[in-house]
Each structure stands twice: as structure tokens, then as C-alpha cells.
Amino acid sequence: MNTHRRFRKTDKAWDMLVQPARFGRCAYSLLLLANGRRSEEELSVLLGTDVSDLARHLQADGYLQPVDSTLADEAETDFDQPTLN
Numbered sequence: 307m308n309t310h311r312r313f314r315k316t317d318k319a320w321d322m323l324v325q326p327a328r329f330g331r332c333a334y335s336l337l338l339l340a341n342g343r344r345s346e347e348e349l350s351v352l353l354g355t356d357v358s359d360l361a362r363h364l365q366a367d368g369y370l371q372p373v374d375s376t377l378a379d380e381a382e383t384d385f386d387q388p389t390l391n
Contacts, residue, residue, distance in 0.1 A: 312373040313349075313361055314342030319369040336360055342373040 315323075319337050326334045336357050339349055350357045364370040 311346045311361075312342055312344065313340045313346075313365065313370040314373050315340055316368055316371050319364075322369065332357070333360055333364060336364065337369060340370055 315337055319340075322328055323334075323337060329337065332353060332355065335353055336349060339352055340361075344352070346358055346361060349361070361370055365372065
């Protein structure tokens with residue numbers, strides 16, 4: 307597990323959060339908690355399981371994107387939502 311790696315939701319993930327049945331419980335919880343500030347290790351502790359593989363799958367499917375650690379201060383808050391264009 308890369309403990310310093312951070313993820314945040316993509317616009318695709320924001321759109322899909324209204325359909326929790328499309329994801330398993332752990333995947334849905336990971337999407338809810340991934341805000342660009344929490345590390346993989348923190349997310350794993352919060353969810354009670356190693357989320358490394360799941361995070362990689364969600365990234366490959368376009369639901370998560372890695373966040374550069376230097377940009378973590380600009381990561382979304384739990385209340386941020388994408389802007390509508």
C-alpha cells in the first residue's frame with residue numbers, strides 16, 4: 307500500500323453517488339470518503355480494510371483520480387461538489 311497516495315472523486319463519481327446500488331458497500335464508502343486529503347492508509351483505517359486494490363480499480367474505471375501531494379491543500383472538502391457547466 308502506498309500510504310501517501312491520495313485520491314479524490316471525479317465528476318463521474320459525483321454523478322454516480324446518487325445510485326449507491328451500482329457499487330458495493332466498500333466501494334461506495336470509499337467514494338464518499340475520498341476527498342483528496344485522506345491518504346490510502348487513512349481510508350483503509352476508516353473502512354477497516356486495505357483499499358489499495360479497490361482504489362486502483364475505481365481509478366481505472368474513472369471514479370477516482372490521484373491527487374498530487376503538493377496540491378492536497380486544494381483538495382475538495384466533504385461538502386464540495388463539482389460545478390455545473
